[in-house]
Amino acid sequence: MNRLCILAGLIAAVSMSPIAGQAPKSAQKAASKGTPAAKKPPAFRTPWGEPDLQGVWNDATSTPLQRPGGIGTKDVLGDEEAAEFQAQLANDLTRDRRDGGPEVDVNRAYNDHWMDARRLKITADHRTSLIVDPPDGRIPPAVPLSPERQKARAERAAANARFNAGLPDHYTDMSLPVRCIIRTDSPPYLPTIYNNDFQIFQSPGYVTIAPEMIHSARIIPLDGRPHLGKNLRQWLGDSRGHWDGDTLVVETTNFRTDDGVTFQGSNPETFKITERFTRVDATTLNYEFTVEDPKTWTKPWTAIIPWNKIDPAEQMYEYACHEDNYDIVHFLTGARAREKRGETK
Amino acid sequence: MCRRFRTALLVLAAIVSVSPAAGQQFPQYRPPRMADGHPDLNGIWQALVTANWDLQDHEAQSGPHPEVMGAYGAGPAGQSIVEGGEIPYQAWALEKKRQNFEKRATADVSSDKKWHEIGDPEFKCYMPGVPRATYMPFPFRIVQGSSPYILMAYEFTSATRIIRMNWKGEAPTPSWMGWSRGRWEGDTLVIDVTGQREETWLDRAGDFHTEELHVVERYTPVSPYHLMYEATIEDPGVYTRPWKISFPLYRRLEKNVQLLEFKCVPFTEDLLFGRFGKEAGK
Numbered sequence: 001m002n003r004l005c006i007l008a009g010l011i012a013a014v015s016m017s018p019i020a021g022q023a024p025k026s027a028q029k030a031a032s033k034g035t036p037a038a039k040k041p042p043a044f045r046t047p048w049g050e051p052d053l054q055g056v057w058n059d060a061t062s063t064p065l066q067r068p069g070g071i072g073t074k075d076v077l078g079d080e081e082a083a084e085f086q087a088q089l090a091n092d093l094t095r096d097r098r099d100g101g102p103e104v105d106v107n108r109a110y111n112d113h114w115m116d117a118r119r120l121k122i123t124a125d126h127r128t129s130l131i132v133d134p135p136d137g138r139i140p141p142a143v144p145l146s147p148e149r150q151k152a153r154a155e156r157a158a159a160n161a162r163f164n165a166g167l168p169d170h171y172t173d174m175s176l177p178v179r180c181i182i183r184t185d186s187p188p189y190l191p192t193i194y195n196n197d198f199q200i201f202q203s204p205g206y207v208t209i210a211p212e213m214i215h216s217a218r219i220i221p222l223d224g225r226p227h228l229g230k231n232l233r234q235w236l237g238d239s240r241g242h243w244d245g246d247t248l249v250v251e252t253t254n255f256r257t258d259d260g261v262t263f264q265g266s267n268p269e270t271f272k273i274t275e276r277f278t279r280v281d282a283t284t285l286n287y288e289f290t291v292e293d294p295k296t297w298t299k300p301w302t303a304i305i306p307w308n309k310i311d312p313a314e315q316m317y318e319y320a321c322h323e324d325n326y327d328i329v330h331f332l333t334g335a336r337a338r339e340k341r342g343e344t345k
Numbered sequence: 346m347c348r349r350f351r352t353a354l355l356v357l358a359a360i361v362s363v364s365p366a367a368g369q370q371f372p373q374y375r376p377p378r379m380a381d382g383h384p385d386l387n388g389i390w391q392a393l394v395t396a397n398w399d400l401q402d403h404e405a406q407s408g409p410h411p412e413v414m415g416a417y418g419a420g421p422a423g424q425s426i427v428e429g430g431e432i433p434y435q436a437w438a439l440e441k442k443r444q445n446f447e448k449r450a451t452a453d454v455s456s457d458k459k460w461h462e463i464g465d466p467e468f469k470c471y472m473p474g475v476p477r478a479t480y481m482p483f484p485f486r487i488v489q490g491s492s493p494y495i496l497m498a499y500e501f502t503s504a505t506r507i508i509r510m511n512w513k514g515e516a517p518t519p520s521w522m523g524w525s526r527g528r529w530e531g532d533t534l535v536i537d538v539t540g541q542r543e544e545t546w547l548d549r550a551g552d553f554h555t556e557e558l559h560v561v562e563r564y565t566p567v568s569p570y571h572l573m574y575e576a577t578i579e580d581p582g583v584y585t586r587p588w589k590i591s592f593p594l595y596r597r598l599e600k601n602v603q604l605l606e607f608k609c610v611p612f613t614e615d616l617l618f619g620r621f622g623k624e625a626g627k
Contacts, residue, residue, distance in 0.1 A: 047380030047491050054492040170622035171614050181610050199507070202490040203387045210496060210505055215472070215522075217498035217505045217604075219486060225601050234606045316507060318520040322610045323471045323544075326457045332621035333455075339623075 044279045046202055051246045051279055053200045053207065056316055057307035059189055059287060060118035060196040062089040065303060067129035067137030075128055075137060082126040090120040116194050123306055130190075133290075133302040139264075140297045149267065149295075156259055167335045167344070171328055176260045179328070180321035182235050185211040185218070187252055187273055188263060188289040191305065198307070199316045200277075207241055207248055207277075213319045220250055228254050233268075235261060248277040267295040283309040371573075376532060376566035380491060384532045384566050389597040389604060391484040392574070395423030397467075397477065399550035400590065401431060409450035420549070426480070428589040432552060438583045445551025454617050461544040465551075469617060470609035472504040472521035474545030475538045475560050476576040476590065484597055486604050487564075495527060495534075500607050508536055516540025519556055534564040555582035570596040 044052040067075075077085055091097075095108035095115065123130075129137030145153065159173040168174060177183045184192055195213040202208070209218045220241040228238045238254035252275070255261050257268045276288040285307040292300035376384035398406070398420040408418020425431070434442065445465075452464040467473060473481055478499050488496040495508040506522040516524030516539055524540035538560040546553050563575040572594040579587040 052491075054490055170624075171618040179610065179614065181608060199494070199496075201488045201492065201494065201496045203488050204385075206387075206488065208488045208496060208498070210498075210507075214503070215505050216503040217486075217488070217496060219488070219498060219604055221603065228603075232605070235608050236606065315517075317517070318472075318506075318522055320472060320521050322502075323466075323521055323542075324460065326454075326460070328618050329454055329457075329621055332618065336621065336623070 044282075048204045050202065050243065051248065052202065053248060053277055053279055053285060054202050056197055056199045056310045056314070057285055058116075058118060058196050058310050059198065059305050059307050060116045060121075060191045061123050061130075061305065062086065062093055062120050063122045063127055063130055064089070065130045065190065066139060067131070071128050073136070075132075075135065077126045077128060079126075082122060085126075085128065086120075086122045089122065093120060110193060114194050116196055118196070118308070119191060119193060125306075127304075130303040130305055131301060132304050134299070140299045140301055143294065143296055143298055146295075149265075152259060153265060156265075163331070166331070167338060168331050169335075171332065174328065174331065176258075180214060180325050182261070183213045183321065185214055185216045186236050186261070186263075187218075187239075187250075187275060188291065188303070189287065189305070195319060197310060197316050207250075210316070212316050214321050215319055230254070233257065237273075244276075246278060250275045250277070263291060264296070266291070266293040266297075270295045280306075285309075371567040371571070374567055376569075379489065383529050384534075385489065386487045386495075386534060386564060386566065386572065387489050389484045389486050389602055390572060390594040391597055392480040392482075392592055392594055394426050394480055394592045395421045396426045396480040396590070396592070397482060397548055398423065400427050400548050400552055401425040401550070403550070426590045426592050428591070433585045433588055435583060435585055438553075442551045442553060445546065445553055446549075447551075449549055449551060452613075452617055465549055466545055467501075467549065468613075470502055470613045471544070472502055473499075474521060474541050475506070475523050475525070476562060476578070477545065477547055478504060478506075478522070479562075479574060479576075479594070480592065483607060484604060497525075498604060500604050502609050503606060508534075519543070521545060523558075523560070530563075532566060536562040536564075538562065553583065554578075554580045557582045564594075567593075570598070 046052045046054070071085070074081075093115075095111040097108070098105060100108070131137045131139065134140060159168075160175070162168050163173050163175075163178075171179060184190070184195065189198065189211065197212040199210045199212075200207065201210065201217075205221065205223050207220045207222065209220070210216070211218075216236060218236060218239055220239045222241045222243070224242065225240070227240060228234075232238075233254045233256045235256055235258075237252040239250050239252045241248055241250045243249070252273050255268045255271065262268045262271045263273065271293040272291070274290045276286075278286040278288075280286050286304060287307050288302060288304045290300055290302040291297075376386075379385050395403070402425045403420075403423055405422040406420045408414045408420065410418060448463040449465040450468055452469050453462070454460050467477075467481075472478075478485065478497075478501065481499070481501050483500040485497055485499040488498060493510045493512075495510065496505060497508065498505050504522055506525050508525045508527040510527045512526040519540050519542045521542050521544075523538045525536050525538050527534055527536045529535070539558070541554075541556070541558050541560075543554065543556040543558075557580050559579040561577045561579075563573075565573045565575075567573050573591065574594050575589065575591040577587050577589050578584070
């Protein structure tokens with residue numbers, strides 16, 4: 001009798017949705033996985049059994065990427081030293097000081113009104129650098145550049161100099177963030193003055209990271225599929241993920257070769273970045289990245305940045321950039337006006 | 346006997362009978378569920394209608410610069426996706442739409458104040474707003490998990506919007522992709538969209554709205570491969586009554602298909618900013 005019921009159920013199910021057999025894998029998985037009532041699931045798990053990273057996270061901290069000179073070899077500070085270190089960094093980062101002369105003041109135009117207050121605090125573990133490997137907390141020595149890359153760097157430096165002097169020739173003199181092409185949405189994610197929020201979404205087979213600045217979504221498949229073909233490059237690269245225990249490991253390749261796309265001007269052909277996301281507790285996630293590029297650094301290096309869950313009352317909002325990018329026109333018309341007056345510096 | 350099966354069948358029948366829209370065209374369908382019991386809408390979806398050129402009936406048309414672009418710039422013919430065929434504009438607004446269309450492929454950013462005055466925002470690579478994002482000729486992904494948020498990620502200019510489920514708070518300020526609040530009505534995801542910037546257009550034909558735009562979208566799974574999409578569009582500043590569009594969304598099924606980048610800012614910089622460069626005009 002029982003068997004008959006099951007059979008009847010099967011026939012009914014099949015006949016009601018005739019093509020269900022071809023339903024996408026993710027849907028099937030989601031439908032078939034149920035949590036057995038007797039077994040208590042481990043903490044921070046999605047209903048389909050993966051570590052749960054969902055939420056809005058903020059990565060702001062004043063702890064510098066590289067350990068500053070003068071602090072010695074200490075990687076972690078005691079309470080008293082930490083307070084002093086934090087005060088010094090906050091003073092260096094603040095934009096409301098008026099002790100640098102008019103030119104410096106102009107560069108501090110984005111004043112403390114814009115500053116994410118979390119950006120003025122060091123990491124809770126009192127580290128002196130975000131870099132944890134090499135142990136000196138510094139980016140490893142650079143490898144000598146090829147003549148072509150040397151030339152490209154010099155050209156970029158000249159464009160930056162024109163821009164900083166208020167005399168950009170063309171919109172291409174401006175950096176990719178100023179042009180609203182990529183901002184803090186390209187890995188690795190590093191803290192900045194504002195908009196340090198990242199919302200993580202998860203769905204069966206995918207982790208999706210939406211950085212607030214600029215409104216892009218990094219959709220990371222976890223099904224072991226190959227990377228995009230080598231002739232299909234993207235501004236944010238191409239990411240593939242997998243779970244290593246409770247840690248999400250993401251490898252990203254296929255970055256575009258445009259100037260300024262890869263981290264710190266590394267070589268797009270040989271640059272490799274691996275990120276590791278680990279849920280620590282209800283309000284903390286550990287973000288670790290390792291970058292390697294034998295054509296840029298003498299060895300790979302690794303940094304760890306704590307991500308803190310934001311107050312649920314706080315929200316992710318749209319960061320539109322290009323849509324009202326008045327700055328580009330202001331910079332360029334300002335430069336033309338200055339040229340007319342014969343100003344060259 | 347067989348009670349469990351009978352109960353299940355009754356529940357199924359009840360669900361199917363309240364499921365809206367689909368009825369006319371599609372056989373009854375019960376979509377796969379997420380753990381919370383709601384339909385699983387995850388996937389890459391794309392519209393095949395040509396409404397991005399014109400929501401209403403339109404003939405095949407040349408692009409704005411046929412002398413340069415030839416057939417590359419031309420648009421396909423298409424049937425109206427508007428219920429009743431025509432958008433119920435107030436009389437004055439038709440003239441504004443005509444002007445929009447005439448200047449659709451122009452841009453002038455020399456003044457902050459007049460920055461958005463002419464040209465289709467799509468032409469300038471601005472985020473398209475809702476519902477236009479849904480019927481642009483680009484795919485989008487629905488990301489649905491177990492949080493109170495659903496993400497819609499669009500390929501066009503990497504625009505995204507967060508759907509806040511059962512959310513009370515109003516839009517804090519207008520934005521390009523608007524303020525989206527979602528809820529489930531049976532198997533239909535209903536999204537209420539307000540707080541949209543007045544500058545977005547609805548298509549290349551110059552169809553437009555004001556900041557009072559209120560869109561209610563309905564996404565109903567009707568097969569493993571199709572969502573029926575319906576949107577009610579209301580704006581007392583421009584239209585005489587609310588009106589409705591509907592069309593199917595198709596699941597993208599290619600092996601290893603993924604959302605790619607269409608970061609179009611670099612395609613518009615010469616148009617927008619080239620004339621302010623050093624050599625410009627010489």
